Amino acid sequence: MIPLALYVHIPWCIRKCPYCDFNSHTAAELPEQAYIQALLTDLASELPYIWGRKLESIFIGGGTPSLFSAAGIDELLCGIRALLPFRPNIEITLEANPRTFEQAKFKGFREAGINRLSMGLQSFNPQHLQALGRVHNQAEALMAADIARHAGFTNFNLDLMFGLPQQTLSQALADLQQAIQLQPTHLSWYQLTLEPNTLFYKQPPVLPDEDLLVDMQLVGQALLAQHGYQQYEVSAYSQPQYQCVHNRNYWEFGDYIGIGAGAHGKYTNPADQSIHRYQKPRQPADYMQRVQQGQARSQTTTLVTADIIFEFMLNALRLQSGFPLSLFTERTGLALELLSNGLQQGMQRGLLELDGSWLKPSPLGWQFLNTTIQLFLPD
Ligand SMILES: C[S@@+](CC[C@H](N)C(=O)[O-])C[C@H]1O[C@@H](n2cnc3c(N)ncnc32)[C@H](O)[C@@H]1O
């Protein structure tokens, strides 16, 4: 049986960050109750497609889900539990922003069943926090770990970014060092990218040049490894046993239900192994209205073979350890021979290597990951 995860999107933030193209909106007042009801109605409408399966993980992301009350998150998780069985020790993550930290609220999230927090810090440097338009300050970022631990969370991730406006190598490393001192179980360390439809795209700040970015990445990776944070994906580092179950499921081409404004889902029909993707309407008001009308999905597509091959490789090659070749057939229902051309070319060009029955990018293939993935582009 293909593993199944649930993604829940909460599309509101205190203020829109100038670099962010996630589906997040500002609102004077959050329609928390109405939205939770819409999420549960949306989930109920997805049940026929995933009948008889258990959830491996839940990720409540955004936006800033920690803007919701603990009672609201409790109601949401109780509602989900009533609709779908959970596997034992299910991972349930909530994304949080330091400005929304409030001790009692975080205890409430823990009591509601959240067992992993993902906190968006981005940087500890006051100048960079300001340049990124963040609503939290350095002191709040430094308190993140304490608040999580006091609330009973032993498993938490910190999001950091590098390649920030006018950032030097030593500033990028200082951010990492500070994060390591907080001893998170997981670190997501993203290179800042200029995304279309953001303020930074229209008015680009001065960013570090390519050489400096490569230095930041290499020195940063070494620092993280030295402190026991093993890189297992392009931007993901963890202590042993703390890789993110939910994100691994995306990279291993598992199935996932997506509920909430703009959420994506993917599911495999067990009858014929066909694979389908869908999306929910992006605007929160439109989404809630569509759910009420019983039409939560705005778009559904059935993947053709060439797309399945490319999408599988696009995800699986992001894993530094690669994947057992048998996973391809397990997750796609397709014959391994369909990969032959790309595999042959990749080995000849030194971009891919086989380690027993595992396929992974070589060090060169890892350095030029886009080129490696393009080996599997449809003709
Ligand atoms: C949806 S945000 C969730 C966290 C929360 N909303 C916050 O920002 O505190 C997920 C993460 O993506 C990263 N991110 C967002 N925009 C990015 C960009 N343009 N380039 C690189 N990373 C980005 C940030 O590290 C952010 O914490």
Ligand code: SF4
């Ligand atoms: S708080 Fe997070 S989701 Fe919201 S605008 Fe900023 S980066 Fe995007």
